[in-house]
Amino acid sequence: DITPPHGGTLKELIVSPERLDALKAEAVDLPSWDLTARQVCDAELLLNGGFSPLEGFLTEADYTAVCERMRLADDSLWPIPINLDVTEAFAETLEPGSRIALRHPEGMVLAIMTVEDLYRPDFKKEAEQVYGAADPAHPEVFRLMHQTNPVYVGGRLEGLELPPHHTFKQLRHTPRELRDWFTKMGWNSVVAFQTRNPMHRAHVELAKRASQKGEANLLIHPVVGMTKPGDVDYFVRVRCYQEVVRHFPEQTTALSLLPLAMRMGGPREAVWHAIIRKNYGCARFIVGRDHAGPGKNSHGEDFYGPYEAQDLVERHQEELGIAMQPFEEMVYVEDMAQYVPRSEVPEEARVLNISGTELRRRLREGLEIPEWFSYPEVITRLRQAFPPKREQGFTVFFTGLSGSGKSTIANVLVAKLMELGTRPVTLLDGDLVRKHLSSELGFSKEHREINIKRIGYVASEITKNRGVAICAPIAPYTSTRREVREMISQYGGFVEVHVATPLEVCEERDRKGLYAKARAGLIKQFTGIDDPYQAPENPEVVVDTSQFTADELAQQIILHLEKQGFIDLQ
Template identity: 65%
Template sequence: MSSLVAAHGGELKNLYLPEAQAEAEKIAAKELVSWDLSHRQLCDIELLLNGGFSPLEGFLSEVDYDSVVENSRLADGTLWPMPVTLDVSEDFAEALSPGERIALRDEEGVIIALLEVSDKWSPDKSKEAEAVFGTNDQLHPAVNYLFNQAGDVYLGGKLIGLARPSHYDFRGLRDSPKELRAKFEKWGWKKIVAFQTRNPMHRAHQELTFRAAKQVEANLLIHPVVGMTKPGDVDHFSRVRCYEHVLAEYPEQTTMLSLLPLAMRMGGPREAVWHAIIRKNYGCSHFIVGRDHAGPGKDSNGKDFYGAYDAQELMQEYKDELGIEMVPFQMMVYVEEKAEYESIDEVQEGQTVLNISGTEFRRRLTEGLDVPEWFSYPTVVKELRKRYPARHKQGLTVFFTGLSGSGKSTIANALLTKLMELGERSITLLDGDVVRKHLSSELGFSKEHRNLNIQRIGYVASEITKNGGIAICAPIAPYRETRRQVREMIKPVGGFVEVHVSTALEVCEQRDRKGLYAKAREGIIKEFTGISDPYEIPENPELVIDTVGCTPDEAAQRIILKLEGMGYIK
């Protein structure tokens, strides 16, 4: 396996085999045990194989993992702040032995790489969360991933690259570290300052990056993340189109755009150091670190996970060994009297500062309100209005949950009729019994199968919502965690309104036309919700309806008024 040495970044790992050898290994690998890579794992493996994660040559061993968690260093002392491990299920790991090779496949089944397993272990996830992210609060995206999505066993070992992950989007903007270094050399770019972003760029970002490049007399690389970012972020297709518009605002031949397939952890200070190392590997000499770099927002107590300039402080601590220089910046604000942007620390007393938060900007988009030109470029706003139409034009899921016999299906049908009367959008009813018949007929009623059924409903609802329709879902959905997964599946693509039909158990039993509750109490039906299996009451539904003393028509009207109040219908 070859390496590349360039002016910036030092040795660059290349873990791909030559093409002929890779093809031979692919044939042999068909007989190996294989693991299907998740989106995050595929992002990690791409940057491992192409050298973006140099000096790593694979997923961390247990000793390297422990050292990174505790000290932000590999076991040999090399600075590396973020664990990069292959998490798998206990069942998959059980049969594996050190020294064994496994095939790693993408979602289409293509073998991307071989892993020579050197270690397998069960990590202390609480320790990892606290040490790496400074919290066990599951509002932190990486902590949530760690506890609710990542497998319970980690595998470590060297990688052998057989195929590059496929990308069909923006292919002209996707550069490996080797390719980007070659471009810099061809263009004669000696000093390059990189700008990390996961958001659309507005006028403040353009001003900040332009000043940073001018300050250090360098060319500018806009290097946005197009792998995994924070749930709810603007999709990368919309963002890249926005970046292309902003690119025209810089002087010609000074700035370029390239895409980074990174799975962000939103790890604040540690992530800033990680981002700097990655940009060094891509051939950059400088790296912009602004306010709350890679911060995930607020915790469960409403406080920021990280201090505004913690990332700059940690970068300063490691400046002598990073191999890339930090360009620190404070927040840029618009000064009305000067009609231009200034760093917040340059604003003089008595001057009027104008600013629009991300939340306020999204509100203006979803409510169809004007966005001032001092805040963003009209071309960018136009692009984002496609992604964030006014709420009454967005897709929507109304998700009912409640005991069997609570009245969910009846209210759902009444709601369906009322929404069809309005005629605004296409509407689909995903009733629990109907879905069982047509989508999940092979499933039983174990907890695992009930969860899978709800996940299928959630997936179908997310597709309906993404395409501007209204999905009405009426399953029992007894478990909070599964309902949370459905909400997280749908929220990035449209509206989600949870309706808890809270009819009491004894009333549901009285209404039981099929005799299911009686059979459950006699033990004939096992794991029946409300009798032999728990129903976990929703903690924060958008609406609670008790059907005792409330007709289906009245209940549906309450939901219509709620949707109208939230702006989803006009």
């Protein structure tokens, strides 16, 4: 028979059709909470039974027990707190017994919650107890400390509908649907493989061996809810999984997507993952090296030992009721032309490996990725998502005083890039932006910041879509420029050009007559006169128009772009 859910019953919280009409009518007048992306993920697994035996967000008694001893108040094993965090203002409208409509960002009510209690968690303590340290280098601890609302609301849910999904519908299943599928296929024993990364040959070998060893069918069960910040996004990953699944025997392998919000909680997370897979009907669960590891802490050390997750699952094996399939790292042995577990590598044999970072580098540089590492179809998918630099978008961000020559150089640069003709180019000149995007803004610090962030946002969209944005505002504040840099560099290149023409030269030129007016007090808050300009600390390029012509300087920037690999002049 299929493995029973954690606690014995699958706690599906969607109400019967008869109750649904009453709840829909009630929801109209209830206080309404808009769920965050993370809360939507948690709500989905609560409603579909993936979090059985939970029937709602944790009350204080359950929360405290989970943090302290990895158990609910009734002693059943549950390692990760599942909370609805709300603002003080919203909490003030509630009391025990209140009912709340929990809304999806698209507007529909997913569930009605009956408030049992409201409490203010100690985030530091939660971080220490659950994740081992209150270190913000841990992504979940960072989230707790900086992005979590101060009040937790505990209470049961009555579900109206599951969150809608618009992508890969054919690969999404509730625990009930997977259980029914396994029954139909006669798959009593299924081993689940958890992943948040694209799968390459090593993962395929590992999963195949694990299923053979356990004499089980295989469920490839990747997380597509929320994973570690910076991970390959799930659209790309799922296209890779679809390619990879063809390399498994069709009779014994299934692929299904799990809408979980991961916490990167290492050992506790491994126990949680096992419970969830049990609820989805699996009998076995693969736990590898550094399962759900968050990377390095702020002292540069690993948060958890490489096999700590396996140890913790092992210790709770009996109670869990899902068998752990421990697995070592698989490595490629060149002389054998095959993957083997690390401990089985013959002495002095040459082992090959490509880390995630190295893979990214090769994609970015357009370098070869060998066949022994991955499948050509997977690499093609990854190359589509991570084009080499010469196909990525980039932003050239000029900053400097009024009249320093930003616009003049920017115009020459635009012309040169247009002549090259490899990408669409957009000029976001200071004056242009103030006319079309920021006409209501003045020159206070606050307004200048808004102005620059708007430019940054537009440039980041252009960069994301593989075009070129040339920006030329004064942008006098270091912190705003840093924000813009962060916004853009996640999508492509960012080249900051400081047009460092000295103030005296700008003032002497005074093309628009603004310096004279500023000196006369007719214009207030004029940059360089009675308003600050914070010079960039580490710009990619520095130019000075009192020494060179705009043509020469634009050419200098072109050469920098070529050196960086963004353009190809050959």
